[in-house]
Amino acid sequence: MACSNIKTLSLINHKILSSHLTVDRKIGTASVVPVPVNIPQTLSKILPDSATLTLKNNPQTQSFSVINKPVERKEMDSVPGKFGRFGGKYVPETLITCLGKLEAEFNLVLHDSQFQEELRTALRDYVGRETPLYFAERLTNHYKNNNGEGPEIYLKREDLNHVGAHKINNAIAQAMIAKRMGRTSIVAATGAGQHGVATAAACAKLDLECTIYMGAADMEKQSSNVLLMKLLGAQVKTVEGSFKDASSEAIRGWVGDLENSYYLTGTVVGPHPCPSMVREFQSVIGKETRRQAMDKWGGKPDVLVACIGSGSNALGLFHEFINDQDVRLIGVEAAGFGLDSGKHAATIARGEVGVYHGAMSYLLQDEEGQILGPHSIGVGLEYPGVGPEVSYLKETGRAEFHSATDQEAVDAYRRLCKLEGIFPALEASHALAFLEKLCPTLANGTKVVVNISGRGDKDADRVFHYKHDLTPCEIVY
Numbered sequence: 194m195a196c197s198n199i200k201t202l203s204l205i206n207h208k209i210l211s212s213h214l215t216v217d218r219k220i221g222t223a224s225v226v227p228v229p230v231n232i233p234q235t236l237s238k239i240l241p242d243s244a245t246l247t248l249k250n251n252p253q254t255q256s257f258s259v260i261n262k263p264v265e266r267k268e269m270d271s272v273p274g275k276f277g278r279f280g281g282k283y284v285p286e287t288l289i290t291c292l293g294k295l296e297a298e299f300n301l302v303l304h305d306s307q308f309q310e311e312l313r314t315a316l317r318d319y320v321g322r323e324t325p326l327y328f329a330e331r332l333t334n335h336y337k338n339n340n341g342e343g344p345e346i347y348l349k350r351e352d353l354n355h356v357g358a359h360k361i362n363n364a365i366a367q368a369m370i371a372k373r374m375g376r377t378s379i380v381a382a383t384g385a386g387q388h389g390v391a392t393a394a395a396c397a398k399l400d401l402e403c404t405i406y407m408g409a410a411d412m413e414k415q416s417s418n419v420l421l422m423k424l425l426g427a428q429v430k431t432v433e434g435s436f437k438d439a440s441s442e443a444i445r446g447w448v449g450d451l452e453n454s455y456y457l458t459g460t461v462v463g464p465h466p467c468p469s470m471v472r473e474f475q476s477v478i479g480k481e482t483r484r485q486a487m488d489k490w491g492g493k494p495d496v497l498v499a500c501i502g503s504g505s506n507a508l509g510l511f512h513e514f515i516n517d518q519d520v521r522l523i524g525v526e527a528a529g530f531g532l533d534s535g536k537h538a539a540t541i542a543r544g545e546v547g548v549y550h551g552a553m554s555y556l557l558q559d560e561e562g563q564i565l566g567p568h569s570i571g572v573g574l575e576y577p578g579v580g581p582e583v584s585y586l587k588e589t590g591r592a593e594f595h596s597a598t599d600q601e602a603v604d605a606y607r608r609l610c611k612l613e614g615i616f617p618a619l620e621a622s623h624a625l626a627f628l629e630k631l632c633p634t635l636a637n638g639t640k641v642v643v644n645i646s647g648r649g650d651k652d653a654d655r656v657f658h659y660k661h662d663l664t665p666c667e668i669v670y
């Protein structure tokens with residue numbers, strides 16, 4: 194929207210940041226300079242009903258009337274870090290200062306035009322954005338009924354990003370924040386290796402030291418990514434256990450050197466501001482999708498589908514559309530060997546609310562609150578929790594959640610290879626697998642967007658050798 198045409202400015206989820214009043218990001222970043230009356234320091238007080246605004250994209254100073262009530266809330270974390278009862282900062286006191294500094298820096302960069310310009314350039318010229326919204330014609334035909342009717346399937350091609358997944362959107366932005374904060378070394382944990390490779394690449398580009406923690410079994414399953422991380426100059430540390438154990442170890446490594454190191458979280462979990470920060474940097478996926486849908490068919494998507502590990506690719510796609518109640522949001526979890534097998538990663542379907550890695554959320558845990566080991570053939574889905582915002586979407590009913598088994602994901606991987614010539618990551622294959630159940634229920638012409646969160650080269654060997662109907666005892670990793 195051209196800022197200069199705006200006659201009325203709605204303050205959506207307005208926030209006061211030092212002496213600036215920041216406003217709805219849909220109409221660009223604007224700051225009140227100077228404010229004709231003092232801006233009160235809390236949101237509950239009255240804001241000025243008119244203000245002189247200098248718009249960043251339009252250096253002329255212009256007057257606008259300001260509607261003084263927040264309209265429908267865009268952000269669900271308008272109490273910073275809380276999504277209903279989920280989220281928070283359940284950390285030792287020693288970490289509070291450090292998280293506070295991170296939150297302050299995050300709030301600054303959100304409204305810092307130089308940072309935003311550098312990030313836009315990096316996303317365009319280094320990551321390769323924007324990613325296409327691809328009409329999958331043969332997949333669409335596959336789901337047509339006998340009358341030749343069915344939904345239209347579009348794929349959001351995050352697999353085409355540099356280093357092969359959505360993870361780089363967040364890794365590059367956070368590495369830039371770390372550099373601004375004067376940190377010299379980055380620590381991160383990875384499951385499938387995609388976040389590890391993305392972080393290692395960002396660190397190479399920005400001349401930062403990089404240490405990646407990874408579970409021993411995951412290193413074997415995703416060995417090609419381990420090689421890439423090492424080639425990119427990262428130190429890869431082996432951790433006994435899986436991704437959750439690697440995350441705990443990475444946090445320990447970070448806490449040991451808070452002055453110099455930066456814990457670069459790869460998904461929407463952890464204490465505030467981590468979930469909000471990762472979601473913000475991934476929300477480029479949904480923003481592009483809205484624009485591309487408008488260009489392609491002159492409207493919005495009807496249904497968005499994404500796999501849920503912890504939720505970063507899903508929230509990246511969904512967040513832009515959360516207030517569009519006519520857009521269905523569908524998250525697909527990993528059912529592994531089946532929801533009743535005890536070998537799955539379906540936190541939303543089978544989890545309970547608890548606290549883990551610094552935040553309150555749904556978790557896979559036993560009666561005593563001990564975390565249960567998750568399983569999925571999509572290694573990046575093997576986390577025993579989901580992000581607090583995902584938990585909130587479940588609790589409020591705004592999003593629907595379903596699951597797909599290992600077998601269904603492998604079938605979907607193979608289907609996309611054969612029908613479209615695209616290798617989807619096994620994680621994203623869970624989202625694709627759900628189309629089998631979803632498509633027969635949809636009206637002709639329904640526009641469905643599936644997030645292809647990453648490329649599946651890393652999984653080719655496992656898919657090629659996967660045998661039908663393996664039991665938990667038979668599977669060899």
Ligand SMILES: Cc1ncc(COP(=O)(O)O)c(C=O)c1O
Pocket residue numbers: 358359384385386387388459460461500501502503504505506507572573574618620621646647648
């Ligand atoms: C390609 C890909 N998709 C999805 C995920 C799951 O993470 P999230 O739910 O945060 O998107 C991962 C995690 O490693 C991944 O590598």
